[in-house]
Amino acid sequence: xxxxxxxxxxxxxxxxxxxxxxxxxxxxxxxxxxxxxxxxxxxxxxxxxxxxxxxxxxxxxxxxxxxxxxxxxxxxxxxxxxxxxxxxxxxxxxxxxxxxxxxxxxxxxxxxxxxxxxxxxxxxxxxxxxxxxxxxxxxxxxxxxxxxxxxxxxxxxxxxxxxxxxxxxxxxxxxxxxxxxxxxxxxxxxxxxxxxxxxxxxxxxxxxxxxxxxxxxxxxxxxxxxxxxxxxxxxxxxxxxxxxxxx
Amino acid sequence: xxxxxxxxxxxxxxxxxxxxxxxxxxxxxxxxxxxxxxxxxxxxxxxxxxxxxxxxxxxxxxxxxxxxxxxxxxxxxxxxxxxxxxxxxxxxxxxxxxxxxxxxxxxxxxxxxxxxxxxxxxxxxxxxxxxxxxxxxxxxxxxxxxxxxxxxxxxxxxxxxxxxxxxxxxxxxxxxxxxxxxxxxxxxxxxxxxxxxxxxxxxxxxx
Numbered sequence: 001x002x003x004x005x006x007x008x009x010x011x012x013x014x015x016x017x018x019x020x021x022x023x024x025x026x027x028x029x030x031x032x033x034x035x036x037x038x039x040x041x042x043x044x045x046x047x048x049x050x051x052x053x054x055x056x057x058x059x060x061x062x063x064x065x066x067x068x069x070x071x072x073x074x075x076x077x078x079x080x081x082x083x084x085x086x087x088x089x090x091x092x093x094x095x096x097x098x099x100x101x102x103x104x105x106x107x108x109x110x111x112x113x114x115x116x117x118x119x120x121x122x123x124x125x126x127x128x129x130x131x132x133x134x135x136x137x138x139x140x141x142x143x144x145x146x147x148x149x150x151x152x153x154x155x156x157x158x159x160x161x162x163x164x165x166x167x168x169x170x171x172x173x174x175x176x177x178x179x180x181x182x183x184x185x186x187x188x189x190x191x192x193x194x195x196x197x198x199x200x201x202x203x204x205x206x207x208x209x210x211x212x213x214x215x216x217x218x219x220x221x222x223x224x225x226x227x228x229x230x231x232x233x234x235x236x237x238x239x240x241x242x243x244x245x246x247x
Numbered sequence: 248x249x250x251x252x253x254x255x256x257x258x259x260x261x262x263x264x265x266x267x268x269x270x271x272x273x274x275x276x277x278x279x280x281x282x283x284x285x286x287x288x289x290x291x292x293x294x295x296x297x298x299x300x301x302x303x304x305x306x307x308x309x310x311x312x313x314x315x316x317x318x319x320x321x322x323x324x325x326x327x328x329x330x331x332x333x334x335x336x337x338x339x340x341x342x343x344x345x346x347x348x349x350x351x352x353x354x355x356x357x358x359x360x361x362x363x364x365x366x367x368x369x370x371x372x373x374x375x376x377x378x379x380x381x382x383x384x385x386x387x388x389x390x391x392x393x394x395x396x397x398x399x400x401x402x403x404x405x406x407x408x409x410x411x412x413x414x415x416x417x418x419x420x421x422x423x424x425x426x427x428x429x430x431x432x433x434x435x436x437x438x439x440x441x442x443x444x445x446x447x448x449x450x451x452x453x454x
Contacts, residue, residue, distance in 0.1 A: 010377075017378060019372035027266045027267070092266055095269070099278075118264040125267065125271050125274060137286045174358075177410055237411035
């Protein structure tokens with residue numbers, strides 16, 4: 001059991017933080033922007049819908065970088081560390097480590113330049129615009145990266161079917177909320193087409209295009225009738241591999 | 248900033264310096280242009296943001312046929328309005344759900360922070376905080392009370408956990424005494440929180 005997969009339903013965490021700002025410190029904007037540019041110039045977009053002209057974009061970035069990369073990193077953190085750092089602090093740690101691990105940036109040069117900007121917070125960034133990359137960033141933001149694919153297997157469930165949620169091995173990354181494992185639900189929608197997640201999640205089960213179902217769960221079937229609020233229904237969108245028929 | 252983020256001053260200064268150093272190195276090495284990050288940020292000021300969602304909801308309030316189409320086929324109904332980028336990043340597959348006298352909807356992402364970018368922009372801090380993601384699926388009414396939204400035990404609460412391709416948003420209930428308002432005036436009342444289900448839309452000041 002990996003704690004990051006089981007956030008839903010944890011108790012004893014105290015009041016909700018009502019902070020409405022998107023970025024609670026100015027620097028957070030920059031790491032959000034860096035991550036989004038990486039997604040926009042990721043090599044996998046050459047095969048995405050639409051087929052982006054990634055090979056023609058002048059960049060030295062030759063990597064696949066998607067939401068799955070960021071999520072896998074966050075799910076791989078030691079759980080106490082995960083709770084210790086704020087949302088974009090985790091992004092900054094994960095993304096800078098990625099560039100070090102992949103050899104784009106040396107630990108020492110990053111440390112040295114960080115010291116420089118610590119001492120001179122207003123020192124400018126290098127001026128080196130890249131209009132073709134900028135165009136690709138705008139194109140990606142406007143056209144997205146849909147996982148919609150042609151189905152390769154028949155639909156296994158129809159609306160109204162009772163299903164059980166599988167309990168696959170805890171892998172590096174999952175799209176199955178932990179609190180739903182082994183629970184009983186009802187299919188409320190079969191989404192047209194099939195969807196391919198950015199990566200295979202190995203023993204967790206995501207690989208290639210799969211049907212996705214919207215499944216409803218009565219809160220009492222998840223938490224127990226005396227441990228939940230009444231008249232509460234939870235809906236989750238679940239990939240085919242996460243569902244089992246009731247026999 | 249709230250007290251939770253009141254770390255010692257160096258923590259923020261160190262992060263600010265590190266992200267600047269990282270961006271500088273990536274520009275020098277040709278991974279980014281010096282205009283790349285700004286291009287992303289400007290998209291969320293001008294193209295993708297809660298101003299779109301608010302206009303869509305206001306239209307649905309004024310036109311019950313439009314509301315029906317929005318609930319039946321969300322992307323198609325949004326496309327009728329000709330806003331740019333509406334099936335762009337994190338909005339490739341969106342669905343709207345409607346609050347009513349008998350149902351209150353709450354959108355959540357217990358695994359990460361999935362959010363419908365084209366119509367709502369970027370998620371506010373509370374949506375990404377582990378406490379909301381934990382408690383929202385277990386004690387939604389208690390969480391909603393903390394947001395100042397009382398929901399009775401009799402009213403059904405539907406929680407939408409964004410775990411695959413769909414990005415959900417809520418059509419809140421139209422406030423009372425808003426009959427005299429036009430679409431733009433109605434849109435001005437609608438917050439991102441209302442379109443995620445953690446706020447109601449307040450009645451406008453008397454005309």
